[in-house]
Amino acid sequence: MASTYSFDIVSDFDRQELVNAVDQTVREIKSRFDLKDTKTTVELGEEVITISTDSEFTLDAIHTILQTKSAKRNLSLKIFDYGKIEAASGNRVRQEIKLRKGLSQEIAKQITKLMRDEFKKVQGAIQGDAVRVSAKSKDDLQAVMQRLKEEDYPVALQFNNYR
Template sequence: MASSSSFDVVSDFDRQELVNAVDQTSREIGTRYDLKDTKTKVELGDNVITINTDSEFTLQAVHTILQTKAAGRKLSLKIFDYGKIESASGGRVQQEIKLQKGISTELGKQISKLIRDEFKKVQASIQGDAVRVSAKSKDDLQQVIQRLKQEDYPVALQFTNYR
């Protein structure tokens, strides 16, 4: 048995589930009576979703549909970073939604400080866009996970590589 156990705190999302949520959103827009004739387009890029529609009112309706589909596929709504609404050609509006992935350095420092302050037997180290948490006792690691779930961070947290 290993002398110490560890896990990683990451912020990530399942890309395939996001593809499915965007696809379902596009299909629902095509079938809904109030959105059918708006020629709304929802396009998924590498790190961004682009919505092009005829008014801010229909844009809000598309947001609601997208959020509902994402939540139904167990995606956190914190992955969406809504950009400003811009005018597009033909009196239409367009908005880019950036997809948040990874833990920033500042947030990594905040998480590791919380762990250091509250759990004396646990070590936390920042590794790129993840935080590695290690301890001798798996019970201590479970307590850290429970404590981090209580906090409301601006990104969705997952706990991976638990060993």
Template structure:
């Protein structure tokens, strides 16, 4: 039996689920009466989604559809980082939505500080864009997970490699 137990805190998303959500969004845009003739395109890249449409009003409608499809596929809405709306040729608008992956240094420091302050027998260590949490008891790790789920961090947190 191991003397210490640990888990990793990461910020990631299932890319295939995102592909499916964008695909469903595109299909709904083609079938909806109010969006059918807007010549809207939703393009998914490796690190961003680019939306091109005819007005900011339809852009907001597409945001709503995309968020609904992502939420149905258990994707956190915190992965979307909306860029500014730009004017495109032909009286159209374009927006790039960056996809957030990984825990930044500042947020990782906040997480380790919270663990250090509230849980004396638990250690948190920053490892790249993840945080490793270890303790001698599995129960303590469970309470850390529950406490971190209560906090509202600007990134989506997942708890992996629980051992």
């Protein structure tokens, strides 16, 4: 039997599910009557989604479609970091949506502080853009998971490497 158990807290998303959600969004834009003639483009880059369309009204509709398709594919809406809406050439608007991945140092410090304050038998260590949590009891680790799920962090949290 292992002397200590551990898991990692990360903020990540399934890239293929995001590709599928963006693809479904583009298909719906092409088929919807109110969006058909807007010449809207949705481009998925490595770390950003770029939307170009003819008005802020259609941009809001595209946000709704993208969020709906992402939620159906079990992607957290917290991965989207909406940039400001820019005016583009030809009376169009453009917006970049950055994709959040990894825990920032501030959030990692908040998580470890919460664990130090509330769980005396649990240790937390920041490792790059993840937090390693270890304890002698699996029950303590599960209590930490439950407590972190109750908090509302600006990023989506996942728990992996549970051993």
